[in-house]
Amino acid sequence: MTSRQPSIDYQELSKEIKKWGLELGFQAVGISDLDLSEAGDYLNQWVAKQYHADMDYMHKHGSKRYQPDEMIPGTMSIISLRLDYMNLDLTPYEDLLSQAEKGAVSRYALGRDYHKVIRKKLKQLAQKIEAEAGAFGYRVFTDSAPVMEKAIAEKAGLGWIGKHSNLLNSKAGSYFFLGEIYTDLPLPADKKATFHCGSCTACLDACPTAAIVAPFQVDGRRCISYLTIENHGAIPLEFRKAMGNRIYGCDDCQMVCPWNKFTSNTSVSDFYPRNDLDAPDLVTLFAWSEVEFLSKTEGSPIRRIGYLAWLRNIAVALGNAFTGHAEKDEAITQALLGQKAKVSDDMVCEHIDWALSQRTL
């Protein structure tokens, strides 16, 4: 972090930063102070219950996660920003869940990797601040392991952390990404957002695997987002039926949230779907070779799970897609499952065997 200019009116600068953030396409901008002690206590209790599964990044940074100036010495405030990603013109996610031959991909992952899109915008904002206010120290983040971005956004007034543990906003719902700029500018903090879930429990009731074990307590080991994305091993048998056709992530807790009736269309064309991933045929996706997978997911967040986890997830969905009647294409699907077993490892083969066992009349 660099030394800052002594003559800056930080109240005024804060207003300007919010204006520039909106001009760059963000939907909301707020400022958080550095006191994340409440979020740190919550995190430590959550990890103690093993709810983080094998996501070691949740605790390996220790107190740096909730003490921002320990992670980046000299940090004085954090700029938090929101970027909406939902495209309302697509097949609604809830309709997709009842079309067993289709795959349901979490809506945030349909287009270009949000990390790239948001980091670029955050850097543009930092450069604008530098150009107008002089040199300052900063680091930009989005969905980065050492940063408690939902707690920061809540403190910056962007929304409250709902019972499903996502951030939500009473005018915008929850289909958005967050980004942060850690800065050595002592910007005045905004007011923390207030809580508006009330007595609602829709997300707890709707979770297909009962992963929201209590309000604000998501057991990662049961969560379909974890099982299909972060998890590199087998998907436990007890969750396979409940996965349905969810092949990458799960939006159910957001889908049922009443605040999402206020969702707006994204203004970022990079988030529009690629390769028909908004309503893809399972068989078509499963037929992709590894080369096709790598080429069709280039620049997409899906690429990072790798080809084998991709096959694993789709195999489970194909197991769940069987209607119990002999279909004319059944032989083709079964042959494809058999073919992929030849290019898979033992873990994926076991999922393929499971899928074939589900497709037996």
Ligand code: SF4
């Ligand atoms: S579904 Fe209900 S309880 Fe869950 S986050 Fe939305 S408002 Fe809160």
